[in-house]
Amino acid sequence: MPKLFSGIQPTGDLHLGNYFGAITNWVDLQEEHDTVYSIVDLHAITSEYDPETLRESAVDLATDLIASGIDPEESILFIQSEVREHVELQWIFNTVTSYGDLTRMTQFKDKSEDRDFVSAGLFDYPVLQAADILLYKASRVPVGEDQIQHVELTRRIARKFNSRFGEFFPEPEPIVGKAARIMSTADPERKMSKSAHDKHAIGLMEDEDSIWEKIKSAVTDPGKAQGDEMSPGVANLFTLLELTAPESTIEDFREDHREGNLMYIDLKEAVYENLMSEIRPVQKKKKELMKNRSHVEDLLEEGKRKAKEIASGNMEEVRRMVGVGPKS
Numbered sequence: 001m002p003k004l005f006s007g008i009q010p011t012g013d014l015h016l017g018n019y020f021g022a023i024t025n026w027v028d029l030q031e032e033h034d035t036v037y038s039i040v041d042l043h044a045i046t047s048e049y050d051p052e053t054l055r056e057s058a059v060d061l062a063t064d065l066i067a068s069g070i071d072p073e074e075s076i077l078f079i080q081s082e083v084r085e086h087v088e089l090q091w092i093f094n095t096v097t098s099y100g101d102l103t104r105m106t107q108f109k110d111k112s113e114d115r116d117f118v119s120a121g122l123f124d125y126p127v128l129q130a131a132d133i134l135l136y137k138a139s140r141v142p143v144g145e146d147q148i149q150h151v152e153l154t155r156r157i158a159r160k161f162n163s164r165f166g167e168f169f170p171e172p173e174p175i176v177g178k179a180a181r182i183m184s185t186a187d188p189e190r191k192m193s194k195s196a197h198d199k200h201a202i203g204l205m206e207d208e209d210s211i212w213e214k215i216k217s218a219v220t221d222p223g224k225a226q227g228d229e230m231s232p233g234v235a236n237l238f239t240l241l242e243l244t245a246p247e248s249t250i251e252d253f254r255e256d257h258r259e260g261n262l263m264y265i266d267l268k269e270a271v272y273e274n275l276m277s278e279i280r281p282v283q284k285k286k287k288e289l290m291k292n293r294s295h296v297e298d299l300l301e302e303g304k305r306k307a308k309e310i311a312s313g314n315m316e317e318v319r320r321m322v323g324v325g326p327k328s
């Protein structure tokens with residue numbers, strides 16, 4: 001089966017962008033791939049964070065992922081920092097990564113804007129991401145649109161390594177689902193994101209009233225909808241509807257929009273109702289899992305063991321090819 005890797009940062013709560021942009025895809029791909037999913041805490045520490053709660057957030061995120069349908073029997077689910085080979089491979093990759101390439105990463109440019117302190121870690125972050133993927137020799141990477149550039153860089157790193165040291169790594173392809181870019185309901189010109197203010201993200205585990213408040217106040221456009229033209233806010237509501245509602249409902253709303261009869265409040269209600277039907281069971285499952293947190297810890301321990309087994313084998317080979325490390 002093809003090998004697949006993806007990761008998510010334990011910063012803030014899982015939001016609808018993560019869920020529809022990545023996690024639902026992770027779940028669907030489990031059956032026909034060898035899947036490795038990681039909670040990437042070493043990525044999270046490149047920005048402001050609280051060391052006291054990081055580990056707890058990582059376990060909490062694992063709980064969310066399992067509640068969303070990641071099956072630790074089918075997939076390897078683990079915390080990145082527990083497999084130290086990630087960092088070792090990152091260093092080796094630093095030597096085959098072009099500095100110029102890193103300066104072109106748009107996410108770095110976005111994230112470093114308006115910050116007093118920009119760490120070298122934030123700059124080098126995509127190299128760690130390449131190490132994450134290639135440590136497991138994964139050839140597929142399910143991500144949202146914002147990560148495609150990092151996967152493309154990973155391909156270049158693999159190519160450079162292979163040409164310098166010999167054929168070893170695959171050149172991975174991103175897999176992007178139909179919800180490649182969910183936008184903020186408060187500002188549909190920017191993507192839904194957990195690092196931005198709370199109002200820019202709808203949490204998967206958020207309570208119903210608060211989700212309704214955010215959908216109800218979603219920015220649409222002044223006046224009535226007309227023809228095929230859609231404002232970004234209305235398009236985003238349609239995206240959310242398409243992800244959760246039956247085909248006939250979607251078609252009815254599309255027709256109303258085409259004919260200029262669409263009432264935004266009706267669209268918002270439909271988005272809310274259909275969304276809740278999709279995520280209510282996930283929220284319920286999470287509550288159940290929370291009753292036995294040590295079970296989730298045990299699953300992560302098992303995930304670490306399996307990840308470590310692959311990582312250490314591949315890393316041994318890499319050390320040999322590069323000519324570093326203990327003589328074995």
Ligand code: TYM
Nearest residue numbers: 006007008009017018021022129143144180181182191192
């Ligand atoms: P992170 O933690 O920011 O996001 C996790 C996943 O959610 C997707 N995503 C979105 N998709 C659609 N619309 C949105 N508004 C939205 N916001 C987030 C992201 O594209 C991502 O797939 N660098 C990565 C984590 C990472 C990783 C990896 C991913 C580390 N190593 C190796 C893949 C492979 C990140 O910060 O994702």
